[in-house]
Amino acid sequence: MSIRNAAYATRASIAAVSRWERAESPISTRNLETLLHLYRVPRREKEYLVEHLPPPKYKRGEDTLRGLAGRARYDVWGDVSDEATARYLALVRTADILTEFCMVIPDGLRTRVYRDAILKTGIGRDSQDVPDPLPSWLRRLAWEARRQRRTVLLDEGVLVRPVGGYGAMSEQLWHLAHLIRSETGDGYGLTLRVAPTDHVLTVHLFHHPAELTFDGRSLTADWGLLPRYETNSRVALRLSEGLREAADAAYSREESLARIEAAASAMEPNSLLVQVPHALGPGQHASPGPPRP
Structure with missing residues (x-):
């Protein structure tokens, strides 16, 4: 509309x-x-x-701040409705700028098998799971992928969890590698980076932290059982700073790609490492996997 x-x-x-x-x-x-x-x-x-x-x-910003969180009266809002998940996904899909830290592969980047495994097992219930049945209005709402600036900071631990089985996870990881290789470098579209597990980051204090910008105005979001949105408070400022901290700590494009490809190779059914996939230790560099079509 x-x-x-x-x-x-x-x-x-x-x-x-x-x-x-x-x-x-x-x-x-x-x-x-x-x-x-x-x-x-x-x-x-x-x-x-x-x-x-x-x-x-x-007037926003002139109300009295309360508590250690530094919140004013209208700085935070939790969505408790039946369509809370759908509304959160709608915001994620239409934001001009989106930065998120993820402990599971997020909406829009999942293969079908990985998505089905997440929904079936409930592994990602603290993330962005699509409600079933999907509201018709959300089905019509396409990703603004070409015009959106989306940065996904994927926790390195995701690379070693065989969600849906080793074969399914290998396919999912190769898909992520393809997305990195397809980055345009012009600032628009998707930027995917792996955040190392040997760093204790502020974002680890939140469930699924994100910052969304619409028409130049930003709000932070955190996903527990339901989404919560916040602006202007000290918590919102700290979360925003935490996302920038995670982005600075993340591996480069080349290293993120190499680690994802190494993990994908280890997950393949014919791999000798398939029984013990593991994250590389601090300071170690991943070797690229075999070339993929």
Whole structure:
């Protein structure tokens, strides 16, 4: 749905709707109710959002910060609805810039067998699992892969866990290697790097930390049982810094590729190392696997 639709429904200008979206000007209760009706938000969620609408004179950043987390009143929001997972995936797919640290291979990078294994075993229940059945509106929402700047920092431990079996995991790892080889280097699209296990990082304190940017405005997200979004607080700032710290600690493109290919070779059924796949020790360099088509 375009911003023009929202402007027509509220009898406001496109510029006014844009300011609401950017939190540059307050939205009235009437206009919020109109938009929620237009977006077909369920009644209970509509009532919740209207009830928790910030007052017209509220200014972000001027409210009193509370506790060690440094949160103001509207700095954090947990999504507890039935479609919380679907909404999180929608944000991930449409963000202009996305940076995430992952303990399982995330949505959009999974092979079919790996995805099915994750959903069947529940290994990734603290990550971005697609709800079943998938909402029809999410099925229609394609990845903005070409225009999106997505950085995935994959924990090195992922490379040694044979999710779905050795053959399936080998196929998945070769797919990741192909994605790295396909990087354009122009700043857009996917950038995939492996984060070493011998570094204790701030992001390890979170479940599935991510930072998403829309129209120049960023929010952090963390996935436990359900997604939680946060802006402006000290926790949000620390998480954002932690993601940059993880990016700085990650292996280079060449080393990430070599480690993924070495792990993929070790996972192959005919490999002598298949029974004991292992991460390379600190300071050791991976040898590239055999060439793949």
